[in-house]
Amino acid sequence: MRDNTVAIDRSRVPTALSFAPRFNAAVPFIDRHLVDGRGDRPAILTARETVTYGALAENVNRWGNLLLARGIGAGERLLMVIKDGPEFFYLFWGAVKAGIIPVPVNTLFRGDTYAYMIEDSGCAAVAYSPEFSGEVEPALSAVLERPRVVLALGDGSLRPQLAAMPHRLAPAATRAEDDCFWLYSSGSTGAPKGAVHRHRDLVVTSQHYGVDTLGLRSDDICFSEAKLFFAYGLGNAMSFPLWVGGTAVLSDARPEPEITAALIERFRPTLYFGVPTLYAAHLRSFARGRPDFSSVRYCVSAGEALPAEILRRWQEVTGKTILDGIGSTEALHIFISNRPGDVKPGSSGRVVPGYRAWILGENGGEAANGTNGRLFISGASTARCYWNQPERSAATMVNGWLDTGDTYHRDAYGYYYYCGRSDDMLKVGGIWCSPFEIEAKLVEHPQVVEAAVVGRTDGDGLVKPEAFVVLREGAAGADAMASELLALCRRELAPYKYPRWFNFVPELPKTATGKIQRFRLREIGLPTGEARAAAE
C-alpha cells in the first residue's frame, strides 16, 4: 500500500479498513479531494461565504504553517475554543497535518473549566473566537503556566501573518495509530477527562457510520445542530462530509427552531443532525409555521434517547423519519443505530458495522435477551485512553472493550433499548450535566444547607435537572429563593445546567452512612406538602 491511503475491503462483513504504514488523516479528508479533481466543489457553506475544497486545502496549509512558525511542536496540544465556521476546520486540520494535537472544547463552558483544561492538557497553545474572550482571557491569567502561544481570532491581526505563510505544507509523518486529537468528556465526579483519539478513528466513524450506515454520498449537504466541538457535531458536519467529498453547512447561531428553519430553507441540507430536545422544540414551533424540510433525506438524533412519541409526531408532521443512534465521546461517534428502512421506535437500533456490543448481566456473564445490564462496546474508533488518568482509563477501557456506563437490554432481533445510566449523570439537551456540579453551586448560597439534584422527565419525555434544597431557618419564601437560586445557577454554570424545578424540603433522604439517596428522590418525587417552584 502507498503512503497515506486507506483500503476498504468490501469482501468482508463488517467492512474492514486497513491503513498505509504512514498515515496522516489530513491527507484523505483534505488533500485527496484536489487529487480527485474536486477543488472547485463546495466544502463549506456559511451565511457569509462558500469555501471550496481548493480553498480549504490552501487555508489548512497556511494555518498549519502558522502554528509551526509560532513554535508549536509535533505532539503538543492546541486548545480550541472556536465557534462553528471555516476557521474551526482550518485550525483543526492545520494542526493535524502539522502533527499538532487539536483539542476542541465546549464553547459554553465558564473560565474555571478552561483554566482546568489548559492545565490538564498542558497545551502549548490556545486559540479562541472573540465571542469567548470574556471566559478564556481570565482563564489564561489564572493558570500556573501560561501557554506559550495565544491566538485571539477575529480582530484581523492574524490575516497578514496568514497571507505571508506558504500555501503548501507536507503532512507530518504520522501513523494511523498515533494520537491525532482529543475531546473532553465529563464524568459524574471530578473534572472533565481528555479522551485521546487516533488518526484512524476519524476514518472508522466516517466509513462505518457515515457511509455504511447512513449511506452518505458526495452530493450530500450535512447540517448539524450539535456544534463541532461535540464528537457528534465533529462527525456530522466535518469528518463525514469531508470523507465523501460532500458539503457542510456551518452556523454559529444558537440552535433555535426559527434560526434553524431559515438555515434549512436557505441551504437545503440532505442530512439533518439534531438532539431530542431540539426535535421537541421544533415540533412546538411548527404551530407558528412549518419550515420546508423537503430537501432532507434523513434526520438523525443522538445525545440522549429519542422518545418514541417525538419520533411519531415528527413523522406525522414532516413525513421524514429520525434515525436515533447512541454514540459517545470515547467511541467518537455512533455505534448502535437505527438505519434507513429499519427504524424501531423507542430503540437505539442495531450495532453499526465495525462494532461489537456486549451487555454485562448481574451474574457476571452476558445478559439474556430482554434482561438489563451494562453496555460494553468495542470497535476501532474508541479512545486510546483518558489523558493522564490511568485509573479511570483502566476502569473504562477494559481489554479492548469500552464501558459505556449505560444500562441496556437487547431483544431477540438484535435491537438495543436504552434503560438509563448506571451512574447519576444526566443528559440535558444531549449534553452532560453532573448533578454534583449543580449541587455544589446551590450550596454556595448562604441560605442553603444542602441540596440534591436528580433528573426528572418533562412533558416531552426528556430529562431535565430538578433540585431538592434544604434551607436555613429564616430563609426567604419558596418563590423568592427559587428565583435567587435560579439566577445563581444561570450566572455561574453552563447555560443548560440550571434546575427547571426547585423543591424546598426539611431534609434529604440519606443512607445510614450519610450518602444522599438520589434514587429515592427520583422515585418518590416531591413529598406532599413541600414547597415547589418551577423555574420556567
Ligand code: 3UK
Ligand atoms: C448518552 C444516548 C440514549 C449515553 C455522542 C453521538 O452523546 C454523545 O457523546 P457523549 O460523550 O455522551 C455519551 C452518552 O450519552 N446517549 C447518547 N446517545 C444516546 N442515550 N440514546 C441515545 N441515542 O448515556 C452515552 O453513554 O456526550 C452521540 C455521536 C457522538 C457522541 N459523542
